[in-house]
Amino acid sequence: MDSKQFRKYAHEMVDWMADYLENIEDLPVRSIKKPGEIIAALPQNPPQQSESMDTIFADFNSLILPGMTHWQHPSFFAYFPANSSYPSVLAEMLTATMGAQCMIWQTSPAAAELEERMMEWIAEMQQLPEGYTGVIQDTASTATLCAILTAREKVSGFDVNENGFTGQKYVVYCSEQTHSSIEKAVKIAGIGSQNLRKIPVDEAFAMRSESLAETISKDKQNGLIPLCVVAACGTTGSTAIDPLEPIGEICKKENVWLHVDAAYAGTAAILPEKRWILNGVELADSYVFNPHKWMFTNFDCTAYYVKDKSALLRTFEILPEYLKTREDNQVNNYRDWGIPLGRRFRALKLWFVIRSFGVDGLRTKLRNHIELADQFRNWIESHPNFQLLAPVPLNTVCFHYAPVGSTLEEQNQWNAQLLEELNSSGKMYLTHTKLNGVYTIRMVIGQTSVDKKHIEEAWQLIQSFSGKV
Amino acid sequence: MDSKQFRKYAHEMVDWMADYLENIEDLPVRSIKKPGEIIAALPQNPPQQSESMDTIFADFNSLILPGMTHWQHPSFFAYFPANSSYPSVLAEMLTATMGAQCMIWQTSPAAAELEERMMEWIAEMQQLPEGYTGVIQDTASTATLCAILTAREKVSGFDVNENGFTGQKYVVYCSEQTHSSIEKAVKIAGIGSQNLRKIPVDEAFAMRSESLAETISKDKQNGLIPLCVVAACGTTGSTAIDPLEPIGEICKKENVWLHVDAAYAGTAAILPEKRWILNGVELADSYVFNPHKWMFTNFDCTAYYVKDKSALLRTFEILPEYLKTREDNQVNNYRDWGIPLGRRFRALKLWFVIRSFGVDGLRTKLRNHIELADQFRNWIESHPNFQLLAPVPLNTVCFHYAPVGSTLEEQNQWNAQLLEELNSSGKMYLTHTKLNGVYTIRMVIGQTSVDKKHIEEAWQLIQSFSGKV
Numbered sequence: 042m043d044s045k046q047f048r049k050y051a052h053e054m055v056d057w058m059a060d061y062l063e064n065i066e067d068l069p070v071r072s073i074k075k076p077g078e079i080i081a082a083l084p085q086n087p088p089q090q091s092e093s094m095d096t097i098f099a100d101f102n103s104l105i106l107p108g109m110t111h112w113q114h115p116s117f118f119a120y121f122p123a124n125s126s127y128p129s130v131l132a133e134m135l136t137a138t139m140g141a142q143c144m145i146w147q148t149s150p151a152a153a154e155l156e157e158r159m160m161e162w163i164a165e166m167q168q169l170p171e172g173y174t175g176v177i178q179d180t181a182s183t184a185t186l187c188a189i190l191t192a193r194e195k196v197s198g199f200d201v202n203e204n205g206f207t208g209q210k211y212v213v214y215c216s217e218q219t220h221s222s223i224e225k226a227v228k229i230a231g232i233g234s235q236n237l238r239k240i241p242v243d244e245a246f247a248m249r250s251e252s253l254a255e256t257i258s259k260d261k262q263n264g265l266i267p268l269c270v271v272a273a274c275g276t277t278g279s280t281a282i283d284p285l286e287p288i289g290e291i292c293k294k295e296n297v298w299l300h301v302d303a304a305y306a307g308t309a310a311i312l313p314e315k316r317w318i319l320n321g322v323e324l325a326d327s328y329v330f331n332p333h334k335w336m337f338t339n340f341d342c343t344a345y346y347v348k349d350k351s352a353l354l355r356t357f358e359i360l361p362e363y364l365k366t367r368e369d370n371q372v373n374n375y376r377d378w379g380i381p382l383g384r385r386f387r388a389l390k391l392w393f394v395i396r397s398f399g400v401d402g403l404r405t406k407l408r409n410h411i412e413l414a415d416q417f418r419n420w421i422e423s424h425p426n427f428q429l430l431a432p433v434p435l436n437t438v439c440f441h442y443a444p445v446g447s448t449l450e451e452q453n454q455w456n457a458q459l460l461e462e463l464n465s466s467g468k469m470y471l472t473h474t475k476l477n478g479v480y481t482i483r484m485v486i487g488q489t490s491v492d493k494k495h496i497e498e499a500w501q502l503i504q505s506f507s508g509k510v
Numbered sequence: 511m512d513s514k515q516f517r518k519y520a521h522e523m524v525d526w527m528a529d530y531l532e533n534i535e536d537l538p539v540r541s542i543k544k545p546g547e548i549i550a551a552l553p554q555n556p557p558q559q560s561e562s563m564d565t566i567f568a569d570f571n572s573l574i575l576p577g578m579t580h581w582q583h584p585s586f587f588a589y590f591p592a593n594s595s596y597p598s599v600l601a602e603m604l605t606a607t608m609g610a611q612c613m614i615w616q617t618s619p620a621a622a623e624l625e626e627r628m629m630e631w632i633a634e635m636q637q638l639p640e641g642y643t644g645v646i647q648d649t650a651s652t653a654t655l656c657a658i659l660t661a662r663e664k665v666s667g668f669d670v671n672e673n674g675f676t677g678q679k680y681v682v683y684c685s686e687q688t689h690s691s692i693e694k695a696v697k698i699a700g701i702g703s704q705n706l707r708k709i710p711v712d713e714a715f716a717m718r719s720e721s722l723a724e725t726i727s728k729d730k731q732n733g734l735i736p737l738c739v740v741a742a743c744g745t746t747g748s749t750a751i752d753p754l755e756p757i758g759e760i761c762k763k764e765n766v767w768l769h770v771d772a773a774y775a776g777t778a779a780i781l782p783e784k785r786w787i788l789n790g791v792e793l794a795d796s797y798v799f800n801p802h803k804w805m806f807t808n809f810d811c812t813a814y815y816v817k818d819k820s821a822l823l824r825t826f827e828i829l830p831e832y833l834k835t836r837e838d839n840q841v842n843n844y845r846d847w848g849i850p851l852g853r854r855f856r857a858l859k860l861w862f863v864i865r866s867f868g869v870d871g872l873r874t875k876l877r878n879h880i881e882l883a884d885q886f887r888n889w890i891e892s893h894p895n896f897q898l899l900a901p902v903p904l905n906t907v908c909f910h911y912a913p914v915g916s917t918l919e920e921q922n923q924w925n926a927q928l929l930e931e932l933n934s935s936g937k938m939y940l941t942h943t944k945l946n947g948v949y950t951i952r953m954v955i956g957q958t959s960v961d962k963k964h965i966e967e968a969w970q971l972i973q974s975f976s977g978k979v
Binding site for chain 2: 057146210211235356
């Protein structure tokens with residue numbers, strides 16, 4: 042393909058892209074394909090000869106597109122969103138074209154310095170306390186792993202990095218509701234899942250800080266070393282907000298690293314009226330949230346903040362001869378701020394998004410989502426056959442269908458069935474969790490283009506389908 | 511921004527993109543900006559109000575672009591390339607627009623099944639032995655960490671994941687020339703850099719397998735447990751090829767996991783005449799190479815192959831309630847195949863690239879690069895004042911300026927100066943390493959659009975500048 046052909050096809054793609062996003066509501070949200078259907082339609086062997094982009098693009102439309110779950114569909118209420126937006130897609134086009142590898146300042150100075158400034162902008166937007174330094178990571182899973190590793194090295198005096206584990210007995214703490222990535226990180230870091238304490242939660246599914254204090258104290262008595270507490274600002278199940286202030290006080294007293302995982306909910310901290318969700322973050326050692334979830338910035342883009350930057354760098358730094366540059370002492374070489382060496386230019390889409398929306402524009406979007414969730418919560422609470430299953434601090438509504446007189450067993454079965462039928466309709470996509478043994482439907486109202494009509498339609502559909510299960 | 515505006519700006523960007531790649535040779539390869547220059551031009555605070563895309567794009571052109579190092583410039587001979595290509599950029603445009611999160615089959619069935627098929631295509635293109643299963647990862651650093659963690663779990667009977675380290679004394683092996691990511695992985699995994707043995711290399715900078723055998727044997731006598739050998743198929747310094755066959759035999763005999771890191775060089779294995787570089791990979795447990803380096807596929811896209819898929823999955827699997835789907839037993843849920851939970855749709859660009867080039871088209875490109883390197887090597891070897899510093903199995907030429915009668919100290923100083931002046935000229939970008947204490951200039955001829963005239967110009971420039979140092 043030459044430049045002329047590229048220009049032609051890229052213009053064609055742009056029209057496809059704009060059409061796709063304009064007409065996305067005509068597509069089933071969750072793919073209707075069955076396991077194995079798509080791969081069966083793909084040739085087993087790679088083509089020897091070049092194929093035309095017309096053929097490839099036609100196959101994309103006929104084979105791949107019907108197998109996609111449409112994350113940008115306004116009726117995508119599943120998991121947490123992976124939001125995109127027009128300015129973000131524009132930035133991704135430029136990023137892909139420049140194809141810069143941003144491991145070192147010298148390999149893309151503008152990427153390194155824009156990243157630094159974007160992390161400052163976000164810190165200001167969220168009123169983060171002085172002393173936090175930010176870096177973009179791929180996912181919150183990786184950032185949480187970085188936090189636990191940095192804690193491990195700081196407490197061991199960087200000895201595990203040097204000599205491996207030599208009898209250190211570290212313990213990590215999170216709530217029963219915390220994300221599975223904490224357990225994954227504890228395993229990877231060589232601490233072991235048996236040394237992850239899952240602290241009980243209160244009726245709002247937030248960590249009981251007094252239980253945390255007791256557990257830490259008991260572990261200390263048993264000769265173990267409390268290493269890190271991972272507090273959730275917005276659990277995956279129900280966006281419960283762990284009480285950061287008492288947790289932070291305990292961590293200060295016990296000299297334990299506090300990592301705040303606000304992967305989804307963190308975006309809301311740019312709203313003055315929701316900034317309370319981060320109250321106590323000033324007591325934390327690290328903080329993570331994902332602009333790629335609810336801040337209209339394409340996946341992947343995770344904002345990771347840390348107070349002790351030098352401990353982070355010392356945990357990850359490597360400096361072989363072939364990576365040395367003349368500016369090493371003057372600049373941020375972000376390769377030393379996390380796990381992978383290679384890094385995409387991810388600050389550009391943040392810059393495009395923040396400037397194109399403006400802080401006010403971002404706030405308007407978020408407030409709309411929160412209001413829609415409030416409306417939806419009202420509907421659930423006012424209906425005799427539905428029940429709210431968790432508080433709604435932001436825009437995730439946890440509920441189930443529970444007709445009067447039904448048993449828990451019946452309810453669990455019906456709700457699993459209801460979810461599957463709603464999703465199979467193609468009209469909306471929801472996912473579930475379990476809260477106190479109750480099969481819980483999660484309705485997350487945070488998609489970039491979701492509006493009142495989508496939640497009205499969703500609510501109609503939920504009522505109508507629930508009558509049939 | 512609405513759909514109409516998006517369409518307008520996206521078309522504008524496409525023209526910029528095509529123009530950029532057409533005229534990239536007019537730009538300095540390495541950015542001429544000084545540390546701090548770019549950030550000083552960026553506002554300290556985020557904008558409250560929305561800004562127009564015209565303003566944002568104008569700022570991109572005036573503030574960001576001059577601060578970029580142009581990785582797609584044909585005279586980018588530094589590090590290893592992070593190649594892109596027209597079909598790859600087209601795929602990235604679609605990927606960004608759909609914004610699908612590919613953690614689970616259900617969240618993007620087509621992405622999961624296309625990934626499976628692409629990994630099969632590449633296995634066929636590289637004649638990988640039966641039994642290898644592939645998955646796309648972000649970088650080779652992460653894939654190597656996955657290999658070491660899987661080895662750790664397999665040898666410990668998955669006990670480190672469960673209970674943490676309880677006295678296991680593991681040792682990992684690589685050559686003196688192996689990439690810094692191995693040391694990083696050994697630290698992260700809790701093994702410790704003191705337990706990484708750097709095996710001496712031969713005159714071609716390849717691992718001495720007899721030294722490996724001796725070191726493993728000695729470690730065993732000392733009660734240590736040899737865990738994993740990381741063999742380099744193409745070291746970062748000089749693309750030295752470790753002898754996989756004898757290394758593999760040793761690993762089989764000693765029951766040690768063999769991981770083959772072919773991050774850059776692996777692409778060459780699609781050439782029948784270069785497939786020898788992977789001779790012995792059939793004895794390995796895992797293998798990684800980066801289509802995002804030399805296979806014209808945008809960063810990030812790493813192909814990681816493993817023989818014991820179940821050990822990989824058991825090392826990383828997590829299954830909280832909110833991630834359970836009805837198809838869990840029938841499909842690949844790639845979240846369990848590596849560290850991050852969230853994943854971009856990266857198979858699409860591979861599909862576009864392999865089909866648009868065709869296997870023959872890819873081979874033609876690679877052969878051209880290898881021929882150009884052969885030409886360049888000839889020039890170096892024929893010139894009395896230059897010296898080749900390592901064999902050239904593929905397309906990386908290691909050399910230095912060494913006029914007759916000069917001392918090593920003078921040569922090292924002159925070559926550092928030569929490199930800096932060449933790079934400051936903006937006409938080309940080279941990086942260095944040290945081989946046997948000799949400051950070595952690395953010339954990697956693998957950029958997508960590099961051609962004879964670029965290496966001729968480079969050679970002219972190198973000769974002319976060397977006269978001045």
